[in-house]
Structures are given as structure tokens and as C-alpha cells.
Amino acid sequence: MASVSLPKQRKARTSSKVWDRAGNIGVLIMGSIVVLIVATIFIFVGSQAFQTFTVDHISPGTFFFSKDWLYSQGTLVLTAGSISLVLLGLLIAVPLSVGIAFFITELAPPWLGRILRSIVELFLGIPSIIFGLLGVAIVIPLVKNLINSVAGDKYFTTGDGIFAAAFIVAFMVLPTITTISVDSIAAIPRELREGSLALGATRWQTILKTLLPASLSGIMTGVILGAARIIGETIAVALVIGGSPQIFGIDHLKNGQLFIGTTSVMTTQIFHDFPNQATSGPILDSLWTLSFLLLSISAVLVFVSRAITSRSVYK
Amino acid sequence: MSASSIATTKTVEARAKIAANRRARARIYDRIATGTLWGLAGFITLVFLYIVTYIISKGLPYISRDFFTSGNPAIGIAAQLFNTFYLLILSLLIMIPIGIGAAIYTSEYAQNQRFLRILRFAVETLTSAPSLLIGLFGFLFFVANIKIFSVGPITVHGMGLQFSRISGALALAVLNVPWLLRTSEDALRAVPGALREASLAAGATKWQTTLRVVIPAAIPGLVTSILITSGRVIGETAALIFTAGAGGSVKDAFNLGLNRPGETLAYHAYSLYSEPSTNSEGLRAGTSLVLIVLVLVINISARVLGNFLNNRFAGRRA
Numbered sequence: 291m292a293s294v295s296l297p298k299q300r301k302a303r304t305s306s307k308v309w310d311r312a313g314n315i316g317v318l319i320m321g322s323i324v325v326l327i328v329a330t331i332f333i334f335v336g337s338q339a340f341q342t343f344t345v346d347h348i349s350p351g352t353f354f355f356s357k358d359w360l361y362s363q364g365t366l367v368l369t370a371g372s373i374s375l376v377l378l379g380l381l382i383a384v385p386l387s388v389g390i391a392f393f394i395t396e397l398a399p400p401w402l403g404r405i406l407r408s409i410v411e412l413f414l415g416i417p418s419i420i421f422g423l424l425g426v427a428i429v430i431p432l433v434k435n436l437i438n439s440v441a442g443d444k445y446f447t448t449g450d451g452i453f454a455a456a457f458i459v460a461f462m463v464l465p466t467i468t469t470i471s472v473d474s475i476a477a478i479p480r481e482l483r484e485g486s487l488a489l490g491a492t493r494w495q496t497i498l499k500t501l502l503p504a505s506l507s508g509i510m511t512g513v514i515l516g517a518a519r520i521i522g523e524t525i526a527v528a529l530v531i532g533g534s535p536q537i538f539g540i541d542h543l544k545n546g547q548l549f550i551g552t553t554s555v556m557t558t559q560i561f562h563d564f565p566n567q568a569t570s571g572p573i574l575d576s577l578w579t580l581s582f583l584l585l586s587i588s589a590v591l592v593f594v595s596r597a598i599t600s601r602s603v604y605k
Numbered sequence: 606m607s608a609s610s611i612a613t614t615k616t617v618e619a620r621a622k623i624a625a626n627r628r629a630r631a632r633i634y635d636r637i638a639t640g641t642l643w644g645l646a647g648f649i650t651l652v653f654l655y656i657v658t659y660i661i662s663k664g665l666p667y668i669s670r671d672f673f674t675s676g677n678p679a680i681g682i683a684a685q686l687f688n689t690f691y692l693l694i695l696s697l698l699i700m701i702p703i704g705i706g707a708a709i710y711t712s713e714y715a716q717n718q719r720f721l722r723i724l725r726f727a728v729e730t731l732t733s734a735p736s737l738l739i740g741l742f743g744f745l746f747f748v749a750n751i752k753i754f755s756v757g758p759i760t761v762h763g764m765g766l767q768f769s770r771i772s773g774a775l776a777l778a779v780l781n782v783p784w785l786l787r788t789s790e791d792a793l794r795a796v797p798g799a800l801r802e803a804s805l806a807a808g809a810t811k812w813q814t815t816l817r818v819v820i821p822a823a824i825p826g827l828v829t830s831i832l833i834t835s836g837r838v839i840g841e842t843a844a845l846i847f848t849a850g851a852g853g854s855v856k857d858a859f860n861l862g863l864n865r866p867g868e869t870l871a872y873h874a875y876s877l878y879s880e881p882s883t884n885s886e887g888l889r890a891g892t893s894l895v896l897i898v899l900v901l902v903i904n905i906s907a908r909v910l911g912n913f914l915n916n917r918f919a920g921r922r923a
Contacts, residue, residue, distance in 0.1 A: 306810050313812035317714055320706025321724050324786065327779055328727035331734070331742050334761075337754035338745065390649055393642040406646055408908065409653050415833075415904040416656070417840025418736075419871050420897055423878060423889070424656060427663075461652070490628075492635035515733060522735025524843045525875060557737050561843065564741065569751055581738050585730075592729045 332585065338575065339582030346572040353579065365580065367537050371452070371555040372521050374538040375531075378456035379520045383463050384513055390464075391471035391509075392497050407472065414465035422529035425458045430530055433457070437549050450532040451551035458526050463516035470515065474508020475501060477604045507602035511595045518591040522584060524557040531558055556580050657897065664894025667887040676859065678873075679884070682892055687859055688770070688867040689899075692849065693838050695774035695863075696781065697831065703778075704785030704834075705827065711786070712793040713815050731783040740844035743776030748848055768850025770867035776848040777838050785834045792826025793819060825914030832907035836900050842871040851876055870896045 342348050357364040390410065394403040434449025441447075478501055486496040502509075532552025542548045560577050567574040675681030707724070715721045745753060750765025766772045796819050804814040820827070850866035868876070870892055877889040 306813060310810035310812040313815065314714055317706045317710035320703050321710040321715075321720075323703050324707050324731075324782060325720075325724055325727045327782070328731050330746070331731075331739075331779075334745055334753055335738070335742055386645060386649070389642055389645040393646045397639060397642055398646065402646075406650065409650055412901065412904055413653065415836045415840070415900050417842065417871050417896060417900060419840070419842045419874050420660070420893055423874065423893055424659070426878070428659070464649070492631045494635040494638035495631060497638070518733040522733065522737065524735060524737040529878070557735060560741070561737055561846075564847070569749075578741075581741050584735050584738055588733045588735070589730045592726065592733055596726070596729070 335578065335582050335585055338578035340579075341575040342572065342579040346575055348572065348576075353576065365556075365576070368554055368556045368559050368580065369583075370537045370539070371531075371553040372557075374553070375452055375455055375459065375527070375555055376517050376520045378452060379459040379463065380513060380517060382456060382460035383467060383516060386460065387464050387467035387512070387516075388471055388502075388509055391468050391475055392501070394468075394472050395475040396493065396497060396501070407469070410465045410468045413461065418462070418523060418526040421458050421462055422526040425454055425526060425530040429454045429457050441549070447550045448532075450530050452531065452538050452553050453549070453551050454530040455527045455555075458530060459520045459523055462523060462526065463519050466519060467509070467512040467516045470512030471505065471509045474505040474511075474602070474604070477508070478504045479604065504604060507598050508604075511599050511602075514591050514595040514598070518588050521555075521587055521591075522557060524561050527555060528558040528561050531555060533558060533562065556584055657901070660890075660893050660897050664890040664892075667891035668894065672891055679882070679888075682870065682873060682888070682895065684859070685868055685870045685873040685892070686895070688849075689839055689869040689871075691861070692770060692774050692777060692845075692867055692869055693835055695770065696777035696838055697835065699774060699778035700782050700785050700834070701831070704782045705789050707782075708786050708789040708793055709815060709820075712790050713811070713819065728783040728786055731779075732787070735843075736780055736841060737843045739776055739780040740847035743772060743779065743844060743848040747772040747775050767864065768848065768866045769864045770849060771863040773845050773849025773867055773869075776844045777841060780841065780844050781834050781837055784837060785830060788830030788833055789823075789827050792823045792830055795826055796822045825911050828914060829907045829911035832903055832910070836903040836907070839869070839903065840871050840896070840900050841869075842875050845869060845872050846875070870899070 342353060343350060353365060354369065355364065355366055357366070390406065394406055398406060430449040432449075433451075433454045434447060437449070437453070438444055438446050482500055482504060483496060486500040487493075491499070531554060533554050534552040536542060536553055538551060538553040539548065542550060560580055563573070564577055567577065672681045673686070674683050676684045678684065711721065711724065715724075745763055747764050747766045748768055749763040751763055753761045753763060755761065766775075800818050800822060801814055804818040805811070809817070849869065849872070851868045851872065874889055874892045874896060877885040877892065
């Protein structure tokens, strides 16, 4: 009886082996496509980016630090703008996100923690164009009234600028920092909490002196990915940043008007200028150089965040 | 001697007092901190509710039947609504085989640690790359047909697909495939190893195990990950401005032409802001309302459906 069914079985086994091999190769190809896409982006954008230096013969020093480049502004306005926006945005976002993360893990009853986490994650789903329009409708008037009442001058600022932008990007990165922090706090073993409480520490002391240091690497990962998101944010920032060619801080201080704060960042400059450019030319090339800079910054920040995560003790 | 013992008692008392003070202070700080954290949680909830009610109350007066059914961009958003879903479906068709296929590779097959590390780095870089940049890349590679670069005798040109739905869908796929990959990898990894071992022990090949055991068990998670990715696709603007272009013509509204420009809701909301006309404020309020309702419905149902299917299919709680 066995000898009758044997060839059939063998055939079935061979065909399933062929399928197994095909499936293995198929998913490997899909994985390779993803790597290929990223490599293509780097090569294509890079090939345009370096024309600034190779074809247009502009030295990197001139490109990044001279004011005689890119409409007599220099790209320093833009890089300085991006860095200031990241710092100001994180200044608002980090305390808020980390506070909420500790609330969810340490204070809230489980049902409330779940609801709050869902709300925070829903923030991630709100499109940037909506954030931008809300910025125009709500945040700009808010900033305007606040600064003008402090300055005692109704016409001191129109409200658009880096402060309104920082406020908006803070809410955009809040879910990123919060969820990563929640995960890393939740990964801390119970014994650490119990040990601290058993020694007589209050809950706040436990959070500040035990849980915060223990989850710091996780929180830092969130902060770095948040920074990457702020640097890359375009539409929401473009609607509120004001678009003036002033280096935030330095130029404003010179005019004694730090809190007016209209400036430009890398993304918004590319966003506004790219559609107006011809198919070639030094200005277009410079926009590609800035784009490649954005891409490189993302890659570096990802690299740093991975390095931090791999050093963390509790996962 | 007695004097020194009194002094000792005093220091002991003084020390006890200091310790008590310190404890009291710690308790006050604890109260303040607890209050602050509750305040933060309340604040963020209020901000979220404010955003949603603000958009809904602003947009509601402009919602009418014509608003949904008219393909004329001066009256309604039918064309943009159609394009939004058309581009969503197109991009999912491109994304799902690549994203879920690669997720199967990383969660089930990957053995080459070096390739896996490269893949993960690529995915994370693509996740945090600005959508603007993907838009520019899409413009260069998909839209334009100019020479990009040449290596020796080989010259690479753009695909020359023009500002079109297919260019837009390709850019959306590039932008969101890492999200789909990561979320579906999580879904596949959540399937208990015992199921795989049982299937392999019963003589199934790895592929049979993946196809008939792992994927069915991961369906709830995969559906959730596709829905969450869809929410992101629908809200995308920056990448589409340089790829899908604006197509305001009523004539093109409902044909399926891949080579036609396709303006989505999110892009429409932006262009109503950047190029205002007489009634663009109302149209923008209405468009924002539809957009946020769509995104919230998709994201909330992703959660609810994920939990529901999880209990139903996999017979375990999330």
C-alpha cells in the first residue's frame, strides 16, 4: 500500500520544496527592493546635490557661511533656522511628552492610561496641512496677542515666526516622544520601583531619581527621532514661519526685536523656491544640496538613535 | 558627662526634626508633581478635543450635498475625494507586496544579520526622511524626464510620467512603505512561536508555515497596519505637490486615467489656502473637516478592528 502512494507523496513534497525556495527568494527580493529604494534616493538626490560644488564651482565654505549666496542670504539663515526650530520645539515638547509618559505609566489607572495613549497616538494621525491651517487660525493670533501685550505695542509683531512654528511642531512630535518614552519606562523591571518605594522614597522621588535615569536612553531615542521629524516638517511650518531672510537670534538681536522671530528653515525655503526654478541652474542645484543635507541629517540622527538604543539596559 | 548626653539627645531630636521636615517637603513636592502630571494629561486631552471640535464647528456650515457631489472645484470636493481614494488604492497596491513581503522576510526568514542590519537602517532612514524630500525625489525620478546623471556610457533619465496619479501613487508608496513594513513586522512577530514550531514539526515547509499559519494568525495586526498606513497616505501633502500635481478640471474628475493629475483632499486644503479665491475659505473649512474625520475614522477603526479581530481570530487579548 505504501509503495502505491509513495511517488505521489514524493511529488507533493518536491513541489512544496520548490514553493518554499520560491517564497524565500520572493520575500528576500521584497526586502532588497526596500534597500534599493533608499539607495536610489541617496544616489539620485546626491547626484544633483554635488553639482553645486562640481558644476557651479561654489566652495562649501561659501555655500554654508557666506551671505553672498542664494539671493544674497546665504544658507546659514536656513540651517540656523532649522536648528533654532528644533531646539525651541523640543523645549516645549520634551517636558510635555515625558510628563505625559510618566503619567500614563505611573499615575493613571490602566483604563485612563489606555485612553490617553490612544489620544496621543491620534495626534500622530493629524495631517500636517491641518496642523498648518490650525497654526494660521489659532496659534498665530495667540502668539501675536501674547507678545504684543508683553511688548505693550499692538503692532509689534504679526504673530507669524519661529515661536508659532515651534509651538506647532511641538504638538506634532509629542506622540513620537511620548510613545517611545512610555515603552521604555514600562520596560523597567518592577523591582526598581519597589526598591525605591521600600526605601521610603515618594512616588515623585522614585520617578525623578530611579525611573528617569533608568529610561533615559529610551527617552533620548524618542527625542532624537522627534528632532528628525521637526527638521523635516514642511507644510505646517511653511504656513506660519513668516519666510523672512533673517538668522533667528543674531539678526533679530541686532535690531532689538528677538521676539518677532520671522525666519526661514531649510524645508520651507526648498518648498517655496523649487517650483519656481528652471530645469537647471545654480539656485536649483543649491536646493538639491539642501535636500541632500536634510537626507543626511535624517540618516545621522537614525544612526545616533540606534547607537543609544543598543546601549540601553532595559528593553 | 550629663551635659554631653543632653547635647546628644538634642542632636538626635534635631536630626529627627530635620528628617521629618525633609519627609514633609518630599510629600509636598510629590503632591505638586502629581498635580502637574494630571494637569498635563488634562491639557493634552483638552487640546485634542479643542482641535477636533474647532475643525468640525468651522467646517459644518459648509457641508452640503453639493459639497460632496460636485466635481466643480468652486463648489465641491467630489473630484478630490475620488482622487484621495484612488491614489490610496494605487499606492497600497504598490506598497502591500513590497512592505508585507519584506516584513515576512525580516520576521520569518532573515538569517543574514548583515543584510538585516542594512535593511533596518534603510527602513528607519526612510521613515524619518522628510516627506518633502520624497516629493523632490519623486519629481526627479517619476515626473521629469531630464538626464539625472551618467556613469560612463550609461545615462540615467527620469521616467517622465509627468504630474500624474501614478507619479503621486509611486511617491506615496516610497514614503509609506517603511511604515507598513514596521507595523506589519510587529504584527507577524506577535504570532506565538509555538504555532510555527507545531506547523514545522508536523512536516510543513517554512513557506507553508508562513502562508497557512503565521499570516492567518497575524491578519488582525496586518489589517491594523494597513489602516494606519492608509491614514498617513490620506493626510500626505508635501510629497504630492511635486508629483501628483493639481488637477482642477471637472472633465478629469472621475476618469481612471493614471496619467491625469490627481489633486487629493490634503493638497486641495493647501491650494485653497495658498491660492485663495472668493469662496475658498468655506471650501477650505469644509475640506479640513472631511479630511480630519476621514483620518480619525480610519485611525480609530484601525484600533477597534485590530482588537476585535484579535479576539475573534487569534483568540487572545491584545
